[in-house]
Amino acid sequence: MTQPQDFAGRSALVTGAASGIGAACARQLAARGAKRLILVDVDAAGLDALDCDCSVERVVGSVGDEALWRDLEPRLEGLDHAVVNAGIGAGGAIADLSLADWRRVMEINLDGAFLTLSAAMRAMRAHGRGGSAVITSSSTAVKPVPGIGPYGVSKAAVSHMARIAAVEGAANKIRVNAIAPGGVDTAIWESSEEFRASVAENGREATFKAMASTTPSGRFASADEMAETMLFMLSDAGANITGHVLVSDGGFTL
Template structure:
C-alpha cells in the first residue's frame, strides 16, 4: 500500500529527458505512485515509446533548448503539479584550455538553457495552479571539481544555483524547488565517452560500470531507480518543508 504522503493520485507531472536513464526511471516511479498524467519530453522517441505506463501519457519529441516548443507546451498542458527538470548531455569533454566554444555552447544549450526554459514554463503553470513542486537534476560535479568536464560541471553548477533562486522566488506561492546532485549512475550518458567505450570493448558494459563504481566509498554506481526514489521523495508531500536544497546522492564520492 502506498504511503499517503507518496500518493500522487489525481496529479500531473512533467519529466524531461524521459527516454532513458533517470528520466525514464522517474516516469516509472511516478506511475507506480499513482500519478494521473505525465508529460514526457525527449529527443529519444523510441525510448519514450518503450515506457510501459498505466497513467495518461503525453509524449513530446522535442529538444528542451527550443523556446518555441515551451510556448506551445504551456498553452496545451493546462494544469501542472510537478516537474522534473532532467534532460542533459555530456558529449565527452576536454580541459578548459582545449575546449571548443562549439562544444561548450552545445552543452550549455541543453543543460543550462534547456533547464531554464523547462523550469520557467513549469513554474508559470504551477503558479497558475496554486502550488506544486519541482526537482532539477544537477550533478556532484557541480560541487566537486572533476578535470576534463568543464562544460558539464559548470552547466550543472548553474542549474543548482538556479534551483535555489527559484525556491526563494516561489516559496510564498506554495511551490517547492529542489535539486539532486547524483554521483556515478549507470545510465547511457557514459556511452558517449571514448574511454568508456574502450572499457566496454575490453570488459563489457557491466564490467566497465562496475570498475568505475569500485573506486567510490559505496563501491558501486547508483541505479537510475535509486535516484528516481530520491527525486520522488523531494516531489512528494513527505518533503513539504524542504525547498532550495541540493541533495547530494553520490554514494560518498564527494567525501
C-alpha cells in the same frame, strides 16, 4: 512493500524521460498514482517504449528549443510537479574546448533546464495550488573533475538556479530542489568514447566497477534509486524541503 499512492490524481512533467533517471521517474510516478504525465525527450523510440499506466503525452524535441516550450506551455495547465532532468555529457579540457562545444552542453543542460523550470513554475503559479520541481544536478557541481568542464559548470549553475527559484516560488507555494548524483548507471555514459572502448574490451559490469573505485561505497547507483529520492522531494512527504541540493553520490565528494 506496496508503493504509496502519494501522486494520486497529480500531473507531472518529466524531461529526458526516454531513458535513465527520467524514465525511472516516469515509471514510478505512474506506479504511485499520477493521473497524467508529459514526457519530453529527443528519443522518440525511447518515449514510445516507455510503459506507464496513466495518461501520457509524449513530446519529441530538444528542451533547449524555445519554440518547443511555446507550443507546450498551454498544455501544462494544471501541472503539479516537474522533473527537470534532460542533460548531455561532454569531455575535454577547458583550454582545448571550442565555444561551439561549450554552447552545445549549455544549450541543453542549462538553457534547457531554465526553459523547463520557468514554464513549469508559470503553470503551477497559474492554478494557485502550488507544486514542486526537482532538477537533476551532479556531484561534479560540488567536486571539480578535470576534463568535463562544461558539464560540471552547467550542473553547478542549475544547482544555484534551484535555490533562487525556491525563494521566488515560495510565495506561490512552489518548492524547488535539486539532486546531485554521483555515478549512476545510465545511457549518458555512452557519449564517452573511452567508456564505449572499455565496455567493448572488458564488459559493462567490469567497466562500472572500475569507474566506481573512486567512490567510497564502491558502486554506482541505479536510476531507480535516484528516482526514489527525487520523488520523495517532489511528494508531500518532502513538503518542508525547498532550495536544497541533495548530494547522493556514495561518498564521492568526501
